[in-house]
Amino acid sequence: MATTKNYYKTLGVEKNASFADIKKRYRELAKKHHPDVNNGSAKAENNFKIISAAYNVLSNKKSRLEYDQTYRQQTRPKGRGANTWSDPSNDFDFSGRQKTGQQNDFRQTTPEEEQKFDPEFPTRGFDLQFMIDLPLVTVALGGTVPYSYEKYVMCFDCEGTGFVDSEECSVCKGKRLVVKGVTVEVKIPPGVAENYPLRIPNEGGEGRNGGPPGDLILQICPQPHPHFKRVKTDIYAEIPISPELAEKGGPLKIETLDTVETIEVEEGTLTGEELRLPGLGSAILWGKKRGDFVVKFKIEDD
Numbered sequence: 001m002a003t004t005k006n007y008y009k010t011l012g013v014e015k016n017a018s019f020a021d022i023k024k025r026y027r028e029l030a031k032k033h034h035p036d037v038n039n040g041s042a043k044a045e046n047n048f049k050i051i052s053a054a055y056n057v058l059s060n061k062k063s064r065l066e067y068d069q070t071y072r073q074q075t076r077p078k079g080r081g082a083n084t085w086s087d088p089s090n091d092f093d094f095s096g097r098q099k100t101g102q103q104n105d106f107r108q109t110t111p112e113e114e115q116k117f118d119p120e121f122p123t124r125g126f127d128l129q130f131m132i133d134l135p136l137v138t139v140a141l142g143g144t145v146p147y148s149y150e151k152y153v154m155c156f157d158c159e160g161t162g163f164v165d166s167e168e169c170s171v172c173k174g175k176r177l178v179v180k181g182v183t184v185e186v187k188i189p190p191g192v193a194e195n196y197p198l199r200i201p202n203e204g205g206e207g208r209n210g211g212p213p214g215d216l217i218l219q220i221c222p223q224p225h226p227h228f229k230r231v232k233t234d235i236y237a238e239i240p241i242s243p244e245l246a247e248k249g250g251p252l253k254i255e256t257l258d259t260v261e262t263i264e265v266e267e268g269t270l271t272g273e274e275l276r277l278p279g280l281g282s283a284i285l286w287g288k289k290r291g292d293f294v295v296k297f298k299i300e301d302d
């Protein structure tokens with residue numbers, strides 16, 4: 001079983017920290033550890049990845065809740081003497097020391113490797129990974145949505161040199177890079193799976209010394225819909241009907257993902273009975289074929 005890192009410790013925040021605090025702390029750490037402001041140091045890259053991974057999980061309400069639950073389960077003491085309070089080799093904090101351990105998901109670098117790094121060598125920009133919250137309908141049928149995020153780009157004022165008239169650039173403070181908010185139009189493939197890592201080429205961090213940019217990776221997070229539920233390629237909808245209609249049967253107008261349909265309620269319909277409307281569900285395999293829309297009747301109280 002995969003061990004879970006203590007993401008709170010990674011960011012140096014309390015377990016009950018607010019989302020605003022987490023974001024603030026992440027931005028502080030990201031500024032400090034971003035590889036682009038650390039001369040592309042492999043260690044900084046490693047640290048930055050760890051911070052970003054922690055932030056990705058803790059910045060989203062749903063994933064944070066899931067993480068809290070998983071982490072609690074994994075760190076629950078298993079009987080006397082078998083205290084499994086997190087594998088210490090997987091815990092990082094950024095209080096200036098890095099715990100050494102044998103196991104780590106991330107690449108460990110030796111001082112030797114760091115010395116070999118040439119800061120002037122063209123290197124590819126970093127991949128940026130975030131989560132994107134999407135309406136269920138967009139996930140089921142696809143669409144184009146704007147996505148805004150921040151990334152480091154070359155400082156325009158000093159043209160990425162860090163100096164203006166042989167003085168340190170006041171805009172980037174000599175770091176040659178500045179944080180910039182950007183918005184991209186993201187094409188959501190129809191029927192994309194939950195948690196799918198959608199890769200948008202070249203929208204990640206800028207390359208260094210003429211290197212190509214990294215990619216933007218957006219993890220698909222469908223938002224709960226008030227009436228619809230997606231189960232694989234089918235969409236389930238609970239439709240309330242009056243006791244009278246349930247008893248006598250008759251036509252009923254309902255809204256699907258993208259159409260309005262008139263269905264026939266059968267005589268003597270019971271709560272929980274289903275009616276399948278083929279081809280009105282979620283898209284299948286990013287294509288034009290679609291799953292079913294399943295109406296689940298619920299007889300309203302008098």
Ligand SMILES: [Zn+2]
Nearest residue numbers: 155158169172
């Ligand atoms: Zn500058």
